[in-house]
Amino acid sequence: MSVLDRKLHRELRGHAGMLLAVTSIIAVGVACMVTLASSYRNLSEAKKLYYAQCQMADFSIELKKVPLSELDQIAAWPEVAAIRPRIQQYVAVDLEGVSEPLNGLALSLPDRRQPVIDDIAVRQGGYFTDRRDNEVIVNEAFARYHRLRPGQWIKLILNNQQQELFVVGTSISSEFVYLLGAGTITPDPKRFGVFYLKQSFAEEVFDFKGSANQVLGRLSAAARGNPKEVLRRAEQRLSDYGVFTTTPLEDQMSNKFLSQEIKGLESFAVVTPTMFLAVAALVLNVLLTRIAQQQRTVIGTLKALGYSDMQVFWHFLKFGLSVGATGGLIGCALGWWMASGMTRIYQSFFQFPELENRFHWSIHLTGLGVSAGCAVLGCFRGSKAVLKLRPAAAMRPNPPRSGKTVVLERIGWLWKALSTRWRMVLRNLLRNRLRTLAGIFGAAMGGSVLVNGFMMEKSTQYFLDFQFEKVLRSDYDLLFKDERGREALDEAAKLPGVDRAEPMLDVSCTFSNGSYRKKGSITGLLAHAQLTVPRDLDGRPVRIPAHGLAMTRIMAEHLHLKVGDRVIIEPIKGEKIARTAPVVEIADSYLGTAVYAEIHYLSRLVGEEFAVSGVQVLGDGNPRHREAFFREIKQMPALQSIAGRKDMVRTLQETLLDNQRVIIDIILLFSGIVFFGSILNSSLVSLAERQRELATLRVLGYGPWEIGGLLFRESAITTLIGTILGMPLGYLLTRVTAAAYASDMFRFPIITTADIWLWTLAYAAVFALLTQLAVQRAVHKMDWLDALKVQE
Amino acid sequence: MASHPVGNSNHHLLRMENVGKVFQMGEVAVEALRNVTLEVRDGEFLVMVGPSGSGKTTILNLIGGLDGVSSGRLWFRDRDLTAFTPGELTRYRRDTVGFVFQFYNLVPNLTAYENVLVSTELSREPMDPLEALRLVELDERLDHFPSQMSGGEQQRVSIARAIAKNPALLLCDEPTGALDFETGKRVLRLLLDLNERLGKTVLLITHNSAIAQVADRVVRLRSGQVVEVHDNPRPLPPEEVVW
Numbered sequence A: 001m002s003v004l005d006r007k008l009h010r011e012l013r014g015h016a017g018m019l020l021a022v023t024s025i026i027a028v029g030v031a032c033m034v035t036l037a038s039s040y041r042n043l044s045e046a047k048k049l050y051y052a053q054c055q056m057a058d059f060s061i062e063l064k065k066v067p068l069s070e071l072d073q074i075a076a077w078p079e080v081a082a083i084r085p086r087i088q089q090y091v092a093v094d095l096e097g098v099s100e101p102l103n104g105l106a107l108s109l110p111d112r113r114q115p116v117i118d119d120i121a122v123r124q125g126g127y128f129t130d131r132r133d134n135e136v137i138v139n140e141a142f143a144r145y146h147r148l149r150p151g152q153w154i155k156l157i158l159n160n161q162q163q164e165l166f167v168v169g170t171s172i173s174s175e176f177v178y179l180l181g182a183g184t185i186t187p188d189p190k191r192f193g194v195f196y197l198k199q200s201f202a203e204e205v206f207d208f209k210g211s212a213n214q215v216l217g218r219l220s221a222a223a224r225g226n227p228k229e230v231l232r233r234a235e236q237r238l239s240d241y242g243v244f245t246t247t248p249l250e251d252q253m254s255n256k257f258l259s260q261e262i263k264g265l266e267s268f269a270v271v272t273p274t275m276f277l278a279v280a281a282l283v284l285n286v287l288l289t290r291i292a293q294q295q296r297t298v299i300g301t302l303k304a305l306g307y308s309d310m311q312v313f314w315h316f317l318k319f320g321l322s323v324g325a326t327g328g329l330i331g332c333a334l335g336w337w338m339a340s341g342m343t344r345i346y347q348s349f350f351q352f353p354e355l356e357n358r359f360h361w362s363i364h365l366t367g368l369g370v371s372a373g374c375a376v377l378g379c380f381r382g383s384k385a386v387l388k389l390r391p392a393a394a395m396r397p398n399p400p401r402s403g404k405t406v407v408l409e410r411i412g413w414l415w416k417a418l419s420t421r422w423r424m425v426l427r428n429l430l431r432n433r434l435r436t437l438a439g440i441f442g443a444a445m446g447g448s449v450l451v452n453g454f455m456m457e458k459s460t461q462y463f464l465d466f467q468f469e470k471v472l473r474s475d476y477d478l479l480f481k482d483e484r485g486r487e488a489l490d491e492a493a494k495l496p497g498v499d500r501a502e503p504m505l506d507v508s509c510t511f512s513n514g515s516y517r518k519k520g521s522i523t524g525l526l527a528h529a530q531l532t533v534p535r536d537l538d539g540r541p542v543r544i545p546a547h548g549l550a551m552t553r554i555m556a557e558h559l560h561l562k563v564g565d566r567v568i569i570e571p572i573k574g575e576k577i578a579r580t581a582p583v584v585e586i587a588d589s590y591l592g593t594a595v596y597a598e599i600h601y602l603s604r605l606v607g608e609e610f611a612v613s614g615v616q617v618l619g620d621g622n623p624r625h626r627e628a629f630f631r632e633i634k635q636m637p638a639l640q641s642i643a644g645r646k647d648m649v650r651t652l653q654e655t656l657l658d659n660q661r662v663i664i665d666i667i668l669l670f671s672g673i674v675f676f677g678s679i680l681n682s683s684l685v686s687l688a689e690r691q692r693e694l695a696t697l698r699v700l701g702y703g704p705w706e707i708g709g710l711l712f713r714e715s716a717i718t719t720l721i722g723t724i725l726g727m728p729l730g731y732l733l734t735r736v737t738a739a740a741y742a743s744d745m746f747r748f749p750i751i752t753t754a755d756i757w758l759w760t761l762a763y764a765a766v767f768a769l770l771t772q773l774a775v776q777r778a779v780h781k782m783d784w785l786d787a788l789k790v791q792e
Numbered sequence B: 001m002a003s004h005p006v007g008n009s010n011h012h013l014l015r016m017e018n019v020g021k022v023f024q025m026g027e028v029a030v031e032a033l034r035n036v037t038l039e040v041r042d043g044e045f046l047v048m049v050g051p052s053g054s055g056k057t058t059i060l061n062l063i064g065g066l067d068g069v070s071s072g073r074l075w076f077r078d079r080d081l082t083a084f085t086p087g088e089l090t091r092y093r094r095d096t097v098g099f100v101f102q103f104y105n106l107v108p109n110l111t112a113y114e115n116v117l118v119s120t121e122l123s124r125e126p127m128d129p130l131e132a133l134r135l136v137e138l139d140e141r142l143d144h145f146p147s148q149m150s151g152g153e154q155q156r157v158s159i160a161r162a163i164a165k166n167p168a169l170l171l172c173d174e175p176t177g178a179l180d181f182e183t184g185k186r187v188l189r190l191l192l193d194l195n196e197r198l199g200k201t202v203l204l205i206t207h208n209s210a211i212a213q214v215a216d217r218v219v220r221l222r223s224g225q226v227v228e229v230h231d232n233p234r235p236l237p238p239e240e241v242v243w
């Protein structure tokens, strides 16, 4: 080891406190980057592999019933690589010991194993055998939750008949990475399952001999970029068979959620680490400027002895690089650990054959590279001024800092009103602009991250409250297989434990306004419905008009409609007669793109007197009644599915909120580190730089606490200013995040209640106080006599 | 006198021609040197005296390549030092000059031994650092840091550091300033030995006119100008100097 390296070694140890500050900020930045980038890669690579493995469909067409022979032509189109007709039906599940009705989706699958579009991957047991017709493969999550194993029997209500089915295996599939039951937004493996039936058996029980109600397809490489065109032609071609929906892959539910998450990660992986690393570079810059200044004489001497600028710079750079590399390595390790945490969270949301936290060399190397780069930048900027000096100049004692008055002194009355201590504090802050700015910047970044975390938390709470307390207020929604008349409502109202029942009518349709088209549905409600209450942004109920539509804002914007405009409605089922209706009200929704209408009006619009497709019910809360309610529900042949709002909220809370809690804890920790690091750095540099001045104060009779107090005032001011500046920044950050995650299905409300700002200030204050403890320790440890002796 | 010194390169190691040095301090310009013409002969022991602020250190810095002239020229043998690139200057400092600084300028984080090592590591034919420290009678205190040594001890480490790299030109800024009478004499003896036995050129600054008695020549400065150059045909050995 060369002599200079020995010097370096000693200095690194000598500056341990400050280095800890910088290292931890770098580590946090790199950890963020590694975590987010690794999660991004883990997810996107798992997705790619899985989609290929299962031959994920590029599109699907849902229709009433189509003979298989009618599909040959479509299969022959050059844009279409392959198609697969399939039978799909919603089913009810009756499990022993589970009183609550469970829903599921039954799908047909070839009797004998063969690779097909939207294939399954068998997890337990095996594929169908030749031994029985009534075999079933259950999706893994549902099977695991209910402890279903191959060899057991389960009861499904298929086409109004209860069927006993023999479980041969469990499976997963790429089309259900994110498996949602009807009307829910988070997977609920307890209440919703997928059941694969033998093709022959499905044809039999659903009465679909030689026909299908869903067409899955893969496109040729050339057509993959524009599936809409193919779908449009296919829809035309199949129009006689009652096409309900055509869904390109990008609109497929599971894929949409998964891709949304991947997209969010991608943008996050850039924004957040950049913020932390910018603070790190600045803080390192302050530190190295200080060290270079302190070592002016040494630098001059080394140059006088014959060291070249490069050699001296390299010496400094090594200092920066060791800090950068240490921070980078810690960051990589931390990032790796957090990425496994993230991946575990994703494992609970997404079903993949193997989603694991892989070690991505390139990400870790980038992390190290970025941290080293930011250290080099800090070094370069910090040592440039001193390195430029001729040795003779460098060896002369530092020119006294200009004793010029600071701006504030010119405001006479203000300056006079300040105590001596405050004057010292303010002078010092204003004379060390870079350091003050670095302190403010650090606090601003820390503050903005805090605001972002708190806003996210609020936003989720607000969302749950808005959507599930204010808009959707029923306990259970019963959905029927077909439209029914008034009797369905009466029947539901008479169910045990039902306090209130309200009808609803869901009409799937295509909205169009000029060239703007959008598929969606209209929900018909009673004029004074209480179980679904559309609201505006302020939470005020939006009237359901007797005539015309109340449309959610997203939908209206999409179609370029405003109140008073007329929209063309083309129902997807039944008589497809296009009608027009005026938009009368605009409502807000964070979930979905609902359009509401008065139920009688809507019924007439589709040529009925009074039609009901579902009933919303409010229970009396008596558990005994609920059991009876469930028992009766299970006997209702017309029922397609039942959605429980309370269950949904509970699942949401378990998954969304719990995971968010973890993420917010991490945000708190990280912003704490940023606050701690930048404040500690500023204070320690200030302390070192003013050793003599402060030592003189001590000689004059100041105690260590009073000296510490001076430093604390400085950091309190920078922290306060920084945190306040960080607030709008955090708000912006949240907006950007919300925009990155926004989709047709889902929007983040932006909440700006006062407590967000207060909490941010409170946390900033706590972090500043905690840091002061470390600073105070340094003040106590300082050797005053030595400080008076040293000459700089 | 010939204005071109090239022909004299055997004789003159260094030559300053009308050198001026102005320090700009914000609004004010401090003229530290005015029109200094001075030569340093190969192998001589030259002493520079003058009151504080007269420009002694400034001259030494210019000669040592630590600073640039504001006007005039500075020749090292037949090469124009004022036209050196930064790289050439570095090499010049590394290979030719040994500096003893007025304020010692030891690296605080290095021990006495390491402070010598820091300069020998650079040079091509260095002395053993231990040997250099022995010469200044500090071989007992190798592992001490500057903060653990007295001013005089630090000064001697600084001398050891300068001589250890075995330079042709030794520039000493008040090397005996912080030393007591006895130690001062021994240091002088050491420098004289280097000058006489190894043929090193020594340029020494002092406040103390008595020391001038050991020199081959004495240059007297006042207010940035050379006021007198005086040959000393019979230099005294340091032992006979009355302090």
Ligand SMILES: Nc1ncnc2c1ncn2[C@@H]1O[C@H](COP(=O)(O)OP(=O)(O)OP(=O)(O)O)[C@@H](O)[C@H]1O
Pocket (backbone or CB within 6 Å): A393, A396, B023, B024, B025, B030, B031, B032, B050, B051, B052, B053, B054, B055, B056, B057, B058, B059, B102
């Ligand atoms: N970097 C500088 N900036 C401004 N003025 C300077 C600088 N270096 C030297 N001076 C001025 O130049 C003049 C000569 O300084 P120099 O250091 O050469 O004096 P000196 O003869 O070595 O004095 P001393 O015996 O006190 O060391 C002094 O007036 C000094 O203030």
Ligand SMILES: [Mg+2]
Pocket (backbone or CB within 6 Å): B056, B057, B058, B102, B173
């Ligand atoms: Mg001097």
